[in-house]
Amino acid sequence: MPVIISAYQSIQASLTEQQVTLIAVSKTKPQEELMELYTLGHRAFGENYVQELVDKEAALPKDIQWHFIGHLQSNKVKYIAPFVYMIHGVDSEKLLQEINKQAIKQNRIIDCLLQIHIATEETKFGFDGPALHEFLLSGRLSSYTNIRIRGLMGMASFSQDQALLSQEFTTLKLYFDKAQQAFPDGLFNTLSMGMSSDYALAISKGSTMVRIGSLLFGARNYPAKN
């Protein structure tokens, strides 16, 4: 299935106007399809699976900004640490420690978003609100010398219930505003929320970065596992 160029162009135009960053979620999609967007000038791509990301990074242009948006296992951090642009789903201190360790080895600073659990489903990963707050106040963050926490990421419930989604996005935005006070340097400025089905709502609730796959590339052949 080809890339839906017209959808890309209209979504990108409207997001640019709203100063929201578009991550083109290209998991399961062949390299040629990423290149179609690349040729139009797009650079920010999101991937969920480490091996797939490593393969694509090796084959595709070096100025692509690779966002890892899936669930990252500690033992796989080393494979993406040399090049990853931003890791969205950081959901534990154990993972932070490993990212920091690998970033030191690569002599890099890695930008991360802390994943917050907002959905009603049990299966979605992330810190809950109180745990986030405790962590930020603890001072432990300063030991992660090679990580920059750039903001928060969340996934709303898999639901059509607009009131529920709206409430979840609002909750995440409140956590974001509160957490921002712990980062006076201004680098904590990214709120990654919203996907194909709910991005407009997410933006209305304060999202600064949306992760959109199926609206650009068409439906995937197998479902997101995250």
Ligand SMILES: *Cc1c(COP(=O)(O)O)cnc(C)c1O
């Ligand atoms: C797959 C995925 C997306 C994109 O989903 P679409 O519904 O295709 O836009 C966004 N965020 C995460 C974390 C994903 O795993």
